[in-house]
Amino acid sequence: MGAAADFSEDGDTLRFTGDLSLATIGDLPQRLRARGDGEGARHLDLSAIDRIDTVGAWVVHRFAHEHNATIEGLDPEHVRLLEHVERSDQLVAMRPRHVSPFTRVLGEIGTATITAGTTLLGLLGFLGAIVIxxxxxxxxxxxxxxxxxxxRFEVVGVTALGIIGLMSFLIGIVIAQQGAVQLRQFGAEVYTINLIGRITLRELGVLMTAIMVAGRSGSAFAAQLGTMKLTEEIDAMRTIGVSPMEALVLPRTIAAIVLMPLLGFYSSIVAMIGGGLLCWINLGIPPVTYIARLREVVPITDLYVGLVKAPVFGAIIALAGCFQGMQVEGDAEQVGNRTTAAVVQAIFLVIVLDAFFAVFFTSMGWN
Structure with missing residues (x-):
């Protein structure tokens, strides 16, 4: 039976009959609004209804609330339902909990510290898995x-030669130009060659190459492994008995470790070529003199320092990229987040280790 609403003869009571439920309520709310606007009702009689649900209780409650009417004739079960609806009809004031700036900053620092410690432990565990x-x-x-x-050799090394060579060539030119401008004030332009040779072989050649490889190959490692993790390809490899560490992580790690010294040496040579070109054009130092001066002022230990640091940087880049890629889970947004985290972590760890190497080799007398 459909829901219906009628006024009694004296017009003081609105009597409901039938089912006041979502399936049968029909246009009752619209009819109540039209009749209620015309004349009021002080009493709502629900004794003749067969059934009422939350929707019906809400319609009755809102009509009674708007017209200040009393509700009569409900059995105890329906009364409890109406009371729940009445309690729910409250304005909720959402006030953010006030937190002092000091507490908020302290909490963010604590969260960042915990995240950094957890990530460091994860990286150490992942390094152990690679060694195994x-x-x-x-x-x-x-x-x-x-x-x-x-x-992986081709992806990490061969295809990166162009961008690394261009970057190193321009860096060599910038170092030579800025060095010459400053040294000209003291009449010591010739020492620009010392600056170019030592800083590129010892520091900038390997460091800038590591940063470039981290942004190029480290991000690719994280994105590739993250996508495979998201599409359950890695789980499928484990199911058929193939170790993802041996099939996916180890080739990438070996490629980064082997090729970083080669890329670093290549970057240093190209940077010195760029610096020599500017010295020839701007300072009038011919290439033969430039090369002879490089051989005199650049010790072989600078080359050794760069070659020692390079494979460590390569291992860090591969470790961060593969670790973050293997941590992807949930949705595609995680791939982007983990890729960003891989690049940031790799560059941060490379710079930290470079500072450590600088202090270490200086203490050894390799100045």
């Missing part, structure tokens, strides 16, 4: 993914 995978490959050489490693 390398040990397994050494014990079982047939499990080494030669083709995958060679393909």
């Amino acid at each position: 995978a390398l040990g397994n490959v050494i014990r079982h050489p047939r499990r080494f993914r030669f083709n995958a490693t060679v393909q």
